[in-house]
Amino acid sequence: MRKDVKLALRRRVCTVNFLSGIRSRISTKTALIVGVLAGLVAALLVTPSVDGEAFAEAARQAADQPAGVIGALVAFGLAFVLRAIAWQRVLPDLPFSHALAGIHLALGANHVLPFRLGEPLRVLGVVRRRRVGIEAATVSTVTLRSADMVAVIALGAVVAPSAFFGLVGFAGWLLLALVAVAAVVGWKWLSNVAQRRPDVVMPGLVALSLSAVAWIAESILVRQVATWVGINLSWSEAILVTTVAVAAQIAAIAPGGFGTYEAAAVAAYAVLGYDPELALIAALGAHALKTAYSLVVGVIAAFLPAPALTGRFRLSKTSHTMVARPIAADAPVVLFMPAYNEEEAVEACIERVPDQVHGRRVELIVVDDGSRDSTAKRAEASGAEVIRLGDNQGLGAAVRVGLEIGVERAAAAVVFCDADGEYPPEELHNVVAPIFDGEADYVIGSRFLGRIDHMRPHRRFGNHVLTRVLQVVARQRITDGQSGYRALSFEAARSAEIIHDFNYAQVLTLDLLAKGFRYREVPISYHFRTTGESFIKLGRYLRNVVPAVYREINAA
Structure with a gap:
């Protein structure tokens, strides 16, 4: 076997092993059990703390402002559009619709599965649908997701450095170190792949900037939901709440990071001087809207664009017809x-x-x-x-x-x-x-x-x-x-x-x-x-x- 073929096979095997090893330390069954139990515990802890009347009033405010609900969801969706554009800049041959579907697929799965088990579906979605190389899809995903996390930490540090690092504490510095390592490893891996493959491009400043703008777009939803409970956040405060809550979700145990998101968001609101009871309702409302969006687009992304992730159930329409060749006179x-x-x-x-x-x-x-x-x-x-x-x-x-x-x-x-x-x-x-x-x-x-x-x-x-x-x-x-x-x-x-x-x-x-x-x-x-x-x-x-x-x- 030629040396280059051996190297290609070795890289493919290593990439497959990387994907399969993402969650290999715990069995899927164990992860699901732990995740469900964590979600139940979070629900038991959160529910008694919710002010029923204030929650109902916030719901009425949202119902009276459908334009605000739609605007919040559009802003949230824009964040993933920007991430799809960034992915395209790294994989130019990947159509935008498939990039967006892959991201939405992982997003929806993460709101159903614990431990962020939905992340590999981003890779799986484009590999199965567009025959994108598994190595290219994996390394680009690792690099861009690392860039997302770097952007979260950078935004939090810029808008309110003392508050951000005070909230995340020692765990935050450890998180920063881990994210930095992942970013360096991903960047080096991507650089090696880009040198070998013309269909892989190193992300420029524009692609990396899109990650930061995406989080700002998400903060629009947080700010809008807060107004329904009587909290008027400034833009910098909305960004702080968003970055703290998202940073906490990196280690999410329950599906969708339920419980972790609410706890981190309420802590951020409290540091900013807002009522924790109202802050909890704002956090629950924002998380509910995000979850609803994620589940809907996640289901859609499983089927559109064609071919569906589940595969086809009918032959593709074909317009070509084979042309018959002359038959030899003595052929039996x-x-x-x-x-x-x-x-x-x-x-x-x-x-x-x-x-x-x-x-x-x-x-x-x-x-x-x-x-x-x-x-x-x-x-x-x-x-x-x-x-x-x-x-x-x-x-x-x-x-x-x-x-x-x-x-x-x-x-x-x-x-x-x-x-x-x-x-x-x-x-x-x-x-x-x-x-x-x-x-x-x-x-x-x-x-x-x-x-x-x-x-x-x-x-x-x-x-x-x-x-x-x-x-x-x-x-x-x-x-x-x-x-x-x-x-x-x-x-x-x-x-x-x-x-x-x-x-x-x-x-x-x-x-x-x-x-x-x-x-x-x-x-x-x-x-x-x-x-x-x-x-x-x-x-x-x-x-x-x-x-x-x-x-x-x-x-x-």
Whole structure:
């Protein structure tokens, strides 16, 4: 392996380890329990101290001033807009909407989870949505968050140095030292990355200044809420309360820093000479507005902008279509039959296969998927070529092997149907016709467009439900999503990917549609099997297929 590749892999592993180690010293379960308990304790301590009448009056004042509420929320939101702009200046290829969504996602999560466990979601959001490198996303986040904390301390020190450091005390100086170390480490790390990657830029004075302006914007909300309880803060006082409360939240235990925020804010109000009881109401009101904003935008950020953090649930709309290539005059039609314990049906099924269709010879292959009976021997005795997989690997694996063989033989079309007699090999001519007529690259023989001799009611219902779901997901009219009779052009067979071994039906269709191959259905006849047994069980089928469909959609 080349030295530069090794270095890149090492950096990626180190970055992943850094992210996973952020909270590795405590288990998630323990953190949640401690966080919830801390929140409950804070609530028990805060609630008795709240003046109910004064709180109700403040709420009435807010209700009578909707413009003030909206203005406070807009100012609070502006702070995160500024932080998104700063992030863009470090990662120029990161769209503003995705930068803002990543920040909002972490903000919302931090108001639900304890110990600021939501912070890694800022990185995760842009890495998953925009394929931003995990190292670039992580180092830029660490650096800018450190800059945020430096700005908090700097603002507090500028507007009221003695009050600020008097309030934070020894812990404040320790905090300053830790933040300074984090800032230096982040800056050095970012500098190293920026030297190697043209898509990463060192933050200039503008980007760093935006961090300070963002905190000033947040102080507007604090100042507005204070007026509703009868406290008229000056701008410098509002900034002091904001910086002290935020600095205390760095070590937040409860979700959203509840309790810590209120205690620090009230202390700041008290140093400024304001009534602690009114100060508590002002702190609770400001925190409530911030929490409401954070939860709403956090939920929105999980889904917008597209793709949602949860991933897609439908194929993307596509306008491209694959262009069919000329077919060699002597190219055969390869028909393969996946088979597992089909000794009672395979011989009769093979006898029904035509020697040629559309003037082309038919090469028949039975892919024996680890049968424990005499399926392979009977297939060979009937004149079919048999490919043995050894152990039972699953229908998806058998189909994958059959497609690979068809491609190796440069087939004009690769077709497969089950070896249990349910699908008619003699109708091969109709199934491949759209390919040879130049109308399709991928053809499904639809039982529901043709004649069904017999199908159990629960299977008919299940087929209709699953097909309807596939139709919605694929954005394509489909009448039989589970059919076991399908034909692919050479190009489609060569491009096809079946991402799991259990089954192929839905993932193959989604894969080929996502790649722009033309889809058609033709009517076929269907006769329910009279020998053997079906190995498809609904519970196991859904457990395997649903996750595979989700992966296929989000890989497209």
